[in-house]
Amino acid sequence: MIAMGENKTDGRTPRLPATAGVLRVHPTSRCNVAYGHHVPMTGPQGQEDLPRELLHAALKDGARLGYDHLEIAGGEPFLYDGLPGLLARARRLDLFTTVTTNGMLLSQARRFAPVAPLIDFLWVTIDGTETEHDALRRREGAFAQAVRNLEVVREAGIAFGLSFTLTRSSAASLESVVRLAAAEGACAVQIDPLALGGRSMLGLVDEIPTGHDVAAALRTARGLAAELGIGIRAEVATSDQLVLYRGRFVPQFPSRDLAAFAPVLIVESCGTVRPMALELPDHLRLGNVYNARLVELAPSWLASPAAAELAAACERTWWELADPQAGASATWHAEVASRITVEAPDRMVAPVLLAA
Numbered sequence: 001m002i003a004m005g006e007n008k009t010d011g012r013t014p015r016l017p018a019t020a021g022v023l024r025v026h027p028t029s030r031c032n033v034a035y036g037h038h039v040p041m042t043g044p045q046g047q048e049d050l051p052r053e054l055l056h057a058a059l060k061d062g063a064r065l066g067y068d069h070l071e072i073a074g075g076e077p078f079l080y081d082g083l084p085g086l087l088a089r090a091r092r093l094d095l096f097t098t099v100t101t102n103g104m105l106l107s108q109a110r111r112f113a114p115v116a117p118l119i120d121f122l123w124v125t126i127d128g129t130e131t132e133h134d135a136l137r138r139r140e141g142a143f144a145q146a147v148r149n150l151e152v153v154r155e156a157g158i159a160f161g162l163s164f165t166l167t168r169s170s171a172a173s174l175e176s177v178v179r180l181a182a183a184e185g186a187c188a189v190q191i192d193p194l195a196l197g198g199r200s201m202l203g204l205v206d207e208i209p210t211g212h213d214v215a216a217a218l219r220t221a222r223g224l225a226a227e228l229g230i231g232i233r234a235e236v237a238t239s240d241q242l243v244l245y246r247g248r249f250v251p252q253f254p255s256r257d258l259a260a261f262a263p264v265l266i267v268e269s270c271g272t273v274r275p276m277a278l279e280l281p282d283h284l285r286l287g288n289v290y291n292a293r294l295v296e297l298a299p300s301w302l303a304s305p306a307a308a309e310l311a312a313a314c315e316r317t318w319w320e321l322a323d324p325q326a327g328a329s330a331t332w333h334a335e336v337a338s339r340i341t342v343e344a345p346d347r348m349v350a351p352v353l354l355a356a
Contacts, residue, residue, distance in 0.1 A: 023067040026073055028048065030075050031102070055267070059090055061295045066260070070095045070097050072097070074100070076105065077101055078112070098122070100124075103126075103149050104142060106153060116156040121161070162180065163190040166192065167193075167208070178221055178224050178230070187231060193331045195337075239321060239324050242330075253307055261275070264276055265286075275310065277334070
């Protein structure tokens with residue numbers, strides 16, 4: 001299922017970050033490499049940065065709304081000049097902090113040293129063997145540079161893991177990534193099945209793994225990881241887990257609690273606020289932080305047709321996937337997104353006004 005972790009470390013043993021109550025921000029669309037698949041669409045040509053004051057306000061509001069974990073993704077977060085201030089703000093709000101990076105800039109002291117004490121967990125993306133990884137990034141030596149820079153992370157004492165995008169072609173390389181993680185002292189491997197969105201729409205549809213592909217990859221990875229003494233994290237769900245933890249997958253509507261309704265809330269580099277996943281269509285977004293603060297967007301959205309439609313889509317998805325005979329693992333947010341029309345439907349549920 002969507003893996004749930006501890007929110008804090010115990011001072012001795014590194015813990016995996018939770019995947020609920022997460023405010024995920026993309027402070028920049030800029031990246032120092034061009035990915036073959038990436039959500040949102042980023043690369044060296046990207047130029048969008050969110051103003052620091054908007055992000056700081058979003059963190060404050062997110063904490064008020066019940067999000068206790070800040071997850072910073074990209075683009076490449078280490079290209080964002082406001083990263084130290086953003087992480088410092090999160091620390092003052094007592095948020096658990098994770099950063100996902102391609103690892104290539106970690107050896108630049110001016111970028112890494114100011115933020116190292118403020119990062120609770122670091123994910124470094126490694127997508128297959130050295131040849132596959134470099135080809136995906138269209139840069140020879142990218143793999144070697146990222147792995148070499150893990151020494152900097154170890155010296156800083158930051159708990160870290162390797163993040164791997166699972167495709168139909170890369171499944172055979174998952175074992176090599178798990179072994180690399182164990183050899184380099186990583187706590188875990190995060191497996192992210194490729195889903196529709198970003199560049200995966202551009203010629204990679206055939207690479208999206210099926211539920212059975214995901215289930216087989218997870219069985220292999222978990223067996224090897226148990227042998228090597230590291231963890232596996234994957235935002236997928238089996239039919240058994242869907243039945244046991246229905247309340248985590250199907251939100252109640254209407255609701256006053258945004259964090260309970262949407263355990264992951266995403267702020268994109270353009271300012272768009274989206275519940276659950278980037279794959280969800282635009283008509284379900286909460287709004288934009290350029291136009292209103294999160295605490296203003298949340299109550300109106302929770303009583304809106306968009307929230308009603310998302311809740312209904314989660315309900316439909318649950319009924320279709322919670323079949324003990326299925327035997328597959330589903331990427332929950334991608335499955336929900338696939339059941340929502342791109343254009344808003346003609347029949348919309350009327351907004352429900354909640355009593356004070």
